[in-house]
Amino acid sequence: MEPTEEGFYSFSSQNSRELTEEDNEKLAKQTNISDFKERKLELEARKNWDKFYNRNKNNFFKDRNWSSEDLKIICPDIDFEKEIKYLEAGCGVGNMLFPLVAEIPKLKLFAFDFSDNAVKMLEERAKELGLSVATAVVDLSIPSISSPFEEQVDLATLIFVLSAIHPDKMQIAAENMRNLVKIGGSVVVRDYGINDHAMIRFGREARISDRFYVRQDGTRAYYFDLEELCGIFEKAGFRCERKEYLHRMTINHQKNLKAPRIFVQARFIREN
Numbered sequence: 216m217e218p219t220e221e222g223f224y225s226f227s228s229q230n231s232r233e234l235t236e237e238d239n240e241k242l243a244k245q246t247n248i249s250d251f252k253e254r255k256l257e258l259e260a261r262k263n264w265d266k267f268y269n270r271n272k273n274n275f276f277k278d279r280n281w282s283s284e285d286l287k288i289i290c291p292d293i294d295f296e297k298e299i300k301y302l303e304a305g306c307g308v309g310n311m312l313f314p315l316v317a318e319i320p321k322l323k324l325f326a327f328d329f330s331d332n333a334v335k336m337l338e339e340r341a342k343e344l345g346l347s348v349a350t351a352v353v354d355l356s357i358p359s360i361s362s363p364f365e366e367q368v369d370l371a372t373l374i375f376v377l378s379a380i381h382p383d384k385m386q387i388a389a390e391n392m393r394n395l396v397k398i399g400g401s402v403v404v405r406d407y408g409i410n411d412h413a414m415i416r417f418g419r420e421a422r423i424s425d426r427f428y429v430r431q432d433g434t435r436a437y438y439f440d441l442e443e444l445c446g447i448f449e450k451a452g453f454r455c456e457r458k459e460y461l462h463r464m465t466i467n468h469q470k471n472l473k474a475p476r477i478f479v480q481a482r483f484i485r486e487n
């Protein structure tokens with residue numbers, strides 16, 4: 216585990232991290248919210264993300280500048296010199312899509328999110344940049360959605376999206392992704408992993424169910440076990456081509472704080 220830059224190291228593995236005694240103490244103090252509040256959060260999921268984007272505009276998530284290099288490693292067989300139909304599913308304001316197309320200009324772009332505000336902000340940025348992006352407002356957790364686009368894509372990404380969906384509806388989301396991607400096409404997922412620092416840090420009255428939490432602003436986050444993530448996509452008709460936990464340690468020397476971030480990352484290929 217060599218530092219890759221000051222205060223930061225990074226590696227990937229097939230295992231998440233072991234919990235420390237301190238982590239276990241923090242987890243033991245977490246308590247569940249009521250069933251009533253859980254149902255309310257589900258009913259208001261779209262509204263809460265819409266409010267999130269209204270409040271934060273496009274300033275919250277940073278452009279994911281790792282996107283093109285990482286995608287080329289995850290999908291070495293895809294020829295990015297050719298036109299590739301690429302969909303950012305759960306696009307937010309396009310923090311994956313914009314840096315990606317800056318590096319891979321031949322991408323044909325598609326994007327959707329269930330937050331109207333997010334999609335509007337993405338459209339504005341696309342217009343400023345003179346980029347053509349087919350956009351739609353789509354809720355991935357509704358069974359059997361019909362594709363808002365005329366064509367199925369070669370490659371789709373779900374970046375920190377599935378974790379925002381209720382675990383009971385993740386299977387539906389994966390099945391919907393199958394309809395959006397052509398046979399042989401890929402879905403690349405990056406999301407929060409079990410035992411991530413942020414999962415341990417939640418306090419009382421924030422746990423909805425096992426590894427599923429609500430933030431102060433009403434948005435939710437699930438922390439995945441890698442095998443569980445693969446199971447969801449395999450059941451939806453995908454083959455898992457690659458899977459890993461990504462380990463990142465951010466260190467604040469001044470405050471003497473360490474934040475061991477854990478993400479899951481996988482590539483699924485539509486089989487039939």
Ligand SMILES: C[S@@+](CC[C@H](N)C(=O)[O-])C[C@H]1O[C@@H](n2cnc3c(N)ncnc32)[C@H](O)[C@@H]1O
Nearest residue numbers: 264305306307310329330354355356374375379
């Ligand atoms: C953490 S943000 C990530 C946004 C973007 N992918 C990125 O990398 O910055 C999660 C996104 O998922 C969207 N989302 C949550 N549930 C969704 C659903 N059921 N259908 C479509 N989008 C959803 C939210 O509106 C939000 O934009």
